[in-house]
Amino acid sequence: MISAVQDATCTVVISRGQSRNPQKRGLEQGIADEIGKLEGVNVLTIPHLYDLPKTSDSYQKLSQIEGDLIVVSWIYSRAAHWILDRNGIQGQVGLVEIGDPDDDDSEDVGIEQPNSKATDPESESTEPLVDRVTDLYPRPDRKVHCVDLKVENDPQVFIAEIKRILGVDASTADTSLPIVGGKLVQVEEQTSRRWYPVIDFSRCTNCMECVDFCLFGVYGVDGSENILVEQPDNCRKGCPACSRVCPANAIIFPQHKAPAIAGAETEGDEGFKIDLSQLFGAPNKSEDPIETAARERDEQLLLAGRDTIGIDEQLKKRQADLSASPKDRLDRLIDSLDEFDL
Numbered sequence: 001m002i003s004a005v006q007d008a009t010c011t012v013v014i015s016r017g018q019s020r021n022p023q024k025r026g027l028e029q030g031i032a033d034e035i036g037k038l039e040g041v042n043v044l045t046i047p048h049l050y051d052l053p054k055t056s057d058s059y060q061k062l063s064q065i066e067g068d069l070i071v072v073s074w075i076y077s078r079a080a081h082w083i084l085d086r087n088g089i090q091g092q093v094g095l096v097e098i099g100d101p102d103d104d105d106s107e108d109v110g111i112e113q114p115n116s117k118a119t120d121p122e123s124e125s126t127e128p129l130v131d132r133v134t135d136l137y138p139r140p141d142r143k144v145h146c147v148d149l150k151v152e153n154d155p156q157v158f159i160a161e162i163k164r165i166l167g168v169d170a171s172t173a174d175t176s177l178p179i180v181g182g183k184l185v186q187v188e189e190q191t192s193r194r195w196y197p198v199i200d201f202s203r204c205t206n207c208m209e210c211v212d213f214c215l216f217g218v219y220g221v222d223g224s225e226n227i228l229v230e231q232p233d234n235c236r237k238g239c240p241a242c243s244r245v246c247p248a249n250a251i252i253f254p255q256h257k258a259p260a261i262a263g264a265e266t267e268g269d270e271g272f273k274i275d276l277s278q279l280f281g282a283p284n285k286s287e288d289p290i291e292t293a294a295r296e297r298d299e300q301l302l303l304a305g306r307d308t309i310g311i312d313e314q315l316k317k318r319q320a321d322l323s324a325s326p327k328d329r330l331d332r333l334i335d336s337l338d339e340f341d342l
């Protein structure tokens with residue numbers, strides 16, 4: 001049942017967890033109840049945003065909201081941002097000060113995105129930096145702040161952070177008022193657990209390696225020949241293989257147990273961010289990420305009753321070609337680490 005969301009300067013979206021854990025439900029409700037009392041703020045509660053199809057009532061509702069968004073969910077902030085993006089809820093990454101360090105806004109903190117095409121004035125290299133999809137197709141100016149509910153148990157931490165983002169003075173906000181009808185909207189719809197890749201288009205170079213690597217028809221291209229997760233539900237549950245062969249580390253599986261594959265990031269010492277899976281991409285450190293990916297793909301082929309192919313000549317050639325293509329700042333950092341024989 002959906003009712004209209006009132007006009008508001010900002011909407012806080014709460015994406016419920018997949019389990020029925022009462023503690024999680026309590027945390028979500030505690031945040032909704034408190035934030036719903038703030039003037040000019042609506043609260044929209046939806047099922048888990050990863051499980052929802054684009055045609056769902058929840059995404060229809062979200063698509064009607066024009067202003068800034070604050071989205072709290074049980075997945076990493078980067079994963080949430082790009083799940084929303086693939087479902088048409090697009091914007092710039094908004095600053096969040098709790099959770100993993102990926103939640104920085106480069107404008108706010110003066111850090112250049114590692115994937116920006118802009119030339120690095122401090123770099124002596126004359127190599128061109130590669131285009132990212134978001135360089136070619138910039139997202140709208142509005143901010144989408146994604147808050148990860150996994151980082152704390154205390155609702156007050158999230159309430160304080162949401163108020164900070166909203167610019168509400170926590171000491172003067174009057175939250176003793178009753179909630180006005182229509183400010184709190186809950187969308188109830190059936191979902192089932194899904195498993196599919198999510199592309200971080202601020203990293204993706206549109207190289208098409210994933211479409212060539214996956215043999216289950218998950219990827220395709222759109223009308224502008226950009227990579228697209230076309231048949232997400234063709235993805236094999238538990239398979240993260242293509243995330244290991246993506247040269248830009250742009251493929252996220254939000255429910256994978258390895259944080260780097262699930263969308264977590266760490267802050268690099270060089271003042272920009274690196275993802276450790278670039279350095280330690282395989283579950284077994286002695287195994288090459290491409291070998292791991294080929295093995296995982298073979299496992300899924302066997303489960304599907306098909307023949308295995310291992311590391312075929314085409315995969316070897318494509319990976320060699322990708323290694324020879326223009327490098328981004330992350331590649332250069334890894335090269336410099338290699339020189340130190342770490």
Ligand code: SF4
Pocket residue numbers: 199203204205206207208209210211227245246247248249250251
């Ligand atoms: S392999 Fe990675 S960088 Fe290349 S098109 Fe796929 S998601 Fe984008």
Ligand code: SF4
Pocket residue numbers: 197213214215216218219234235236239240241242243297300
């Ligand atoms: S995880 Fe496996 S099945 Fe899913 S898209 Fe990637 S390669 Fe294809």
